[in-house]
Amino acid sequence: MQIAVLSGKGGAGKTLLAVNLANLIEGSTFLDCDVEEPNGVFYFADTYNKEEVYTKIPVINDHLCKHCNKCVDFCRYNALIDFLGKVKVLPSLCHSCGGCQLVCPHGAIKEKDELLGYINYTSVRDHKIFGGELRIGKETGVSIIEKILAKANTNEDSVIDCPPGNGCSVMESISDADYCVLVSEPTVFGLENLKMVYDLTKIYKKKSGIVINKAVEDNGLVEAYAKEIHIPILGYIPFDKNLALSNSKLEMVSNGAFKSYFDHVLNRIKKEVSI
Amino acid sequence: MIIVLPIKEESEKSIVSDQLGRANYFYVYHSENDEGVIFKNTFLNENHGAGVKTAEFLLKQNADVLITPRIGEKALEILLETKVKIFKSNAKIVKENIKDYLNGDLEELY
Amino acid sequence: MKQLLILSGKGGTGKTTIASSFIRLAKSKQFADCDVEAPNLHLMYKKGSKDSKPYYGLKKAFIDQDVCVECGLCKDHCRFNAITDDDGYKVNPFKCEGCGVCGYVCPANAIDFQQSTDGSIDLYQDNYRFSTGSLKMGSGNSGLLVSEVKKQLQDSEGLTIIDGPPGIGCPVIASMSGVDFILVVTEPSMSGFSDMKRMIETIRKTKTPLAVCINKYDINKDISNNIKDYLYENNINFIGELPFDKEVNNLINQSISLVDTDNPVGVEIKNIYKQVIDLM
Numbered sequence: 001m002q003i004a005v006l007s008g009k010g011g012a013g014k015t016l017l018a019v020n021l022a023n024l025i026e027g028s029t030f031l032d033c034d035v036e037e038p039n040g041v042f043y044f045a046d047t048y049n050k051e052e053v054y055t056k057i058p059v060i061n062d063h064l065c066k067h068c069n070k071c072v073d074f075c076r077y078n079a080l081i082d083f084l085g086k087v088k089v090l091p092s093l094c095h096s097c098g099g100c101q102l103v104c105p106h107g108a109i110k111e112k113d114e115l116l117g118y119i120n121y122t123s124v125r126d127h128k129i130f131g132g133e134l135r136i137g138k139e140t141g142v143s144i145i146e147k148i149l150a151k152a153n154t155n156e157d158s159v160i161d162c163p164p165g166n167g168c169s170v171m172e173s174i175s176d177a178d179y180c181v182l183v184s185e186p187t188v189f190g191l192e193n194l195k196m197v198y199d200l201t202k203i204y205k206k207k208s209g210i211v212i213n214k215a216v217e218d219n220g221l222v223e224a225y226a227k228e229i230h231i232p233i234l235g236y237i238p239f240d241k242n243l244a245l246s247n248s249k250l251e252m253v254s255n256g257a258f259k260s261y262f263d264h265v266l267n268r269i270k271k272e273v274s275i
Numbered sequence: 276m277i278i279v280l281p282i283k284e285e286s287e288k289s290i291v292s293d294q295l296g297r298a299n300y301f302y303v304y305h306s307e308n309d310e311g312v313i314f315k316n317t318f319l320n321e322n323h324g325a326g327v328k329t330a331e332f333l334l335k336q337n338a339d340v341l342i343t344p345r346i347g348e349k350a351l352e353i354l355l356e357t358k359v360k361i362f363k364s365n366a367k368i369v370k371e372n373i374k375d376y377l378n379g380d381l382e383e384l385y
Numbered sequence: 386m387k388q389l390l391i392l393s394g395k396g397g398t399g400k401t402t403i404a405s406s407f408i409r410l411a412k413s414k415q416f417a418d419c420d421v422e423a424p425n426l427h428l429m430y431k432k433g434s435k436d437s438k439p440y441y442g443l444k445k446a447f448i449d450q451d452v453c454v455e456c457g458l459c460k461d462h463c464r465f466n467a468i469t470d471d472d473g474y475k476v477n478p479f480k481c482e483g484c485g486v487c488g489y490v491c492p493a494n495a496i497d498f499q500q501s502t503d504g505s506i507d508l509y510q511d512n513y514r515f516s517t518g519s520l521k522m523g524s525g526n527s528g529l530l531v532s533e534v535k536k537q538l539q540d541s542e543g544l545t546i547i548d549g550p551p552g553i554g555c556p557v558i559a560s561m562s563g564v565d566f567i568l569v570v571t572e573p574s575m576s577g578f579s580d581m582k583r584m585i586e587t588i589r590k591t592k593t594p595l596a597v598c599i600n601k602y603d604i605n606k607d608i609s610n611n612i613k614d615y616l617y618e619n620n621i622n623f624i625g626e627l628p629f630d631k632e633v634n635n636l637i638n639q640s641i642s643l644v645d646t647d648n649p650v651g652v653e654i655k656n657i658y659k660q661v662i663d664l665m
């Protein structure tokens with residue numbers, strides 16, 4: 001079973017829920033796809049191994065370049081510029097599409113590997129943990145996310161901590177999931193972003209359910225929406241200062257006083273997936 | 276000497292644009308004959324790298340000085356490798372900025 | 386016109402709550418929401434007339450099945466795995482990055498690039514002018530949309546308040562252009578702290594003056610103190626901290642502005658506001 005945890009808004013409790021679900025599922029693999037804010041791994045361990053992830057960027061051979069500017073004109077990302085008689089590459093804008101090399105009539109463009117980021121991995125007890133890290137200044141970590149997702153064994157249980165928002169990297173991270181857990185706060189803002197991610201899960205026709213994080217006495221806003229779209233509320237994580245304190249220190253709250261809340265959510269998910 | 280400024284309106288009386296790569300127009304001033312030419316910014320709606328294209332434009336114009344309120348990281352990365360000097364604009368119109376620059380009253384940004 | 390931008394790095398730190406309180410305190414006639422991937426401010430200011438314009442992103446590939454000779458070259462060359470051949474050759478618009486390689490290699494000229502609507506640019510006008518935008522899901526780059534949202538702002542009297550995007554990427558850089566002052570809202574968690582440091586690094590490159598406040602500081606006072614030490618050592622203005630208060634969300638859900646109440650968070654926001662105005 002593969003569970004994806006997502007939320008439209010940052011700070012809604014996505015990572016909190018994902019790490020604790022993984023913690024409770026014996027032998028599960030945890031995949032942290034939030035490569036721009038890679039914190040999930042640290043809940044499990046302080047140290048981890050690093051694997052480098054590379055992308056390709058063009059290198060111009062100035063001796064062969066005839067300054068025809070075909071590559072400059074082709075590049076949709078403006079990653080190549082005409083620099084006073086030379087063509088200059090701006091790696092931070094390059095999407096590694098390979099187009100410039102194809103259009104160069106003089107064979108003056110080759111590609112070289114450039115470090116895009118890392119995959120961080122470790123094993124803790126019976127869990128395998130994978131996370132990624134995008135180097136500062138790099139625009140997109142989609143290829144790191146693809147590599148992290150490839151680490152999951154489809155026969156084993158895994159939990160995916162998706163990136164925030166609704167961009168292409170979120171789509172990538174839910175594409176193989178059996179179930180999507182949507183985390184929302186019971187506020188007008190939370191609801192707005194919940195609607196957004198729910199629409200996303202619909203595109204891939206994924207089964208989904210809602211967990212209300214920072215739950216208070218009245219969570220009617222989100223409950224009413226769940227009723228309207230006919231998806232279940234899987235559980236509630238309370239709005240509690242002690243929980244927030246433990247979580248801010250990257251402690252695994254499901255090992256302590258708050259275990260029952262996460263057990264409840266997990267049991268509900270198991271039931272939903274089996275239907 | 277050639278001085279370039281991003282401007283808001285197609286006029287010598289325009290104020291300096293608060294954006295560089297996404298300015299509406301560029302004012303290119305030649306001090307030898309005290310004449311300025313206005314260019315429309317054709318990269319205004321580029322999804323990526325408007326600042327890079329602006330830097331390329333400055334190089335093609337053979338600019339010596341850029342007067343702008345601010346500059347993005349990528350345009351800066353390119354221009355730092357060239358002779359172009361970058362100065363911080365003031366709130367006044369284009370002509371006043373050029374005059375202030377020539378009098379040494381503008382501050383160098385980088 | 387003076388522009389104040391509110392940023393956070395990490396999402397969910399209370400940026401929008403502070404922005405809306407500031408709008409009220411400044412009696413601001415003009416404001417903007419640059420968080421185009423998850424806009425929220427319009428939930429509070431949707432009165433008045435609304436103008437919407439489509440936002441176009443990069444043109445995406447489209448394969449004409451009637452012309453396609455099914456040679457597979459496009460699929461072989463696509464680095465984004467955006468082309469499938471399960472049922473004729475097709476482009477997945479969510480994966481296509483519009484690079485143009487498939488069109489270049491296609492021997493049959495079956496691929497063309499079509500404008501796609503990637504979001505909208507919105508303007509609400511009442512006794513205020515409120516510029517915002519939203520990005521359609523799966524549409525990558527939002528820096529240009531942020532610039533479009535900011536372009537709808539006019540020269541006006543008083544303070545223009547801008548709710549910024551999360552993260553430190555391209556949209557954030559776009560939101561910074563032309564602003565006079567940046568307020569960074571952070572929270573006392575390991576991730577909040579590390580994101581704040583990355584944020585400050587980014588802001589310092591633009592040389593825009595800035596100040597920092599901490600939200601929910603009492604959740605982890607140790608980290609709050611570490612943040613304050615860091616700011617002091619780096620000579621950055623620290624201008625206040627907001628307590629954790631369960632009542633805040635209730636008030637927001639009832640559309641009551643915090644600064645109209647005697648809620649301790651509202652009181653502290655007023656104090657922070659005063660300091661921002663002094664610094665500006």
